[in-house]
Amino acid sequence: MPTPAIRPATLADAPVITALLNEVDLIEIGRPETDQHTVEADLKHPEADLDRNSWLAFDGERLVAYGLLWDESGGERVDIDHYVLPDHQEAGQRILAAMEERALGRARENGAGRAVVHLHLNSSPTTDTALLTARGWTVVRRYHVLTRPVDARQDLAPEPPAGVRVRACATEADRAVVHKLAQETFADHFDFQPRDYDHWMADIDADRLDWSLVWILSVDGVGDAGFLLSRDDREAMGWIRTLGVVREARGRGLGGFLLQHAFAVFAARGRDTVGLGVDTSNTTGAPQLYGRNGMTVHYAVDTWEAVIG
Structure with a gap:
């Protein structure tokens, strides 16, 4: 051959x-x-x-x-x-x-x-x-791709908690807020690499992104405290790329609210499945959050590492 x-x-x-x-x-x-x-x-x-x-x-x-x-x-x-x-x-x-x-x-x-x-x-x-x-090469981490079925008859838009507001990412200033929140909320995560605004925009393929599917959550006394960046350009499913809540606003159910908000929007758009990826060793409780909200394992991905030189 x-x-x-x-x-x-x-x-x-x-x-x-x-x-x-x-x-x-x-x-x-x-x-x-x-x-x-x-x-x-x-x-x-x-x-x-x-x-x-x-x-x-x-x-x-x-x-x-x-x-x-x-x-x-x-x-x-x-x-x-x-x-x-x-x-x-x-x-x-x-x-x-x-x-x-x-x-x-x-x-x-x-x-x-x-x-x-x-x-x-x-x-x-x-x-x-x-x-x-x-x-x-050795395996150093495992991730899960999770999915959840959605249905417009059941997945209705949730009421925000008291003192909480959610808005779509509608302006360039809003995009800068999402970038800042993404850098802050993921800074302590495994394998996080800081990215400036222009590089982050390229990473998320911003030219194709429907910014109406990116939401910012603000909290009384805290300000802009969380975000969810999703996209609806995958044939297989709606996709949640990133979700983050700042440390001082965690423990208030805000991540669950953003998830339920996204599920309702995707269901209303005619989607039947929503997916995302999560680090199984995430220390912020994300795997448990997703499980409580009905997401289950679609498949697993391993991070392999080699040290060369």
């Missing part, structure tokens, strides 16, 4: 990358859930540098493995995506080796002496994890 050809990706490759990711989805979770626009958002990100940080492996005309590297830390922490079909592990290993080498180079460009690389994989991935372990 000839060795698969490897080259960098371009934005024009988005359709074949999407097809590969959906083939992986079908194997790992039983149905395709990757939308092309999410792939395009990664490829067109202003920090992407595809010539140096992306890899495609083809077996003839068929894409069999894909890798993408990015650096949000400006230091030693580097992230990668890695997808491979089960019967093409050798091509996947070639891409992984190239990404490891590039990650160390990127970290050294940042002035770091080593690279701490993270990779998110389904808990039962198409990647042969024995090959990862042999290269020194």
Whole structure:
């Protein structure tokens, strides 16, 4: 069998990358859930540098493995995506080796002496994890993708608690508030990387975001105290990307209120499912909050780590 050809990706490759990711989805979770626009958002990100940080492996005309590297830390922490079909592990290993080498180079460009690389994989991935372990990779965290059915007849808009108001993110000033709240409420979370406003806007693919599905919650005596950022451009389900409440306003049921608000809005828009991702070791009680509000595990994702250099 000839060795698969490897080259960098371009934005024009988005359709074949999407097809590969959906083939992986079908194997790992039983149905395709990757939308092309999410792939395009990664490829067109202003920090992407595809010539140096992306890899495609083809077996003839068929894409069999894909890798993408990015650096949000400006230091030693580097992230990668890695997808491979089960019967093409050798091509996947070639891409992984190239990404490891590039990650160390990127970290050294940042002035770091080593690279701490993270990779998110389904808990039962198409990647042969024995090959990862042999290269020194270990699992350091687990996340759950949770889902909940919604129904417009049952999921009605909740009444806000006393002294609490919620507003849609309608202005540029509101967007700046959401950015500030996101940086503050996630600062202590595992693997959080601070992002300035412009980089955060690129991270959330703001050009495609329906800002009417982003809400700010204010509390008497505290001010703007929480937010929920969601989007309705995924074919599989409505999606809650981030939800945060500042420390001084926690314990008042505000996270649950924002969740119920989002469920009602998505149900009214005709959605039947809402999903989100959560760190299972989150110390703010988020997994318990989501469970109390009817969300259950759709699938699990592991964070793998390698220290290189």
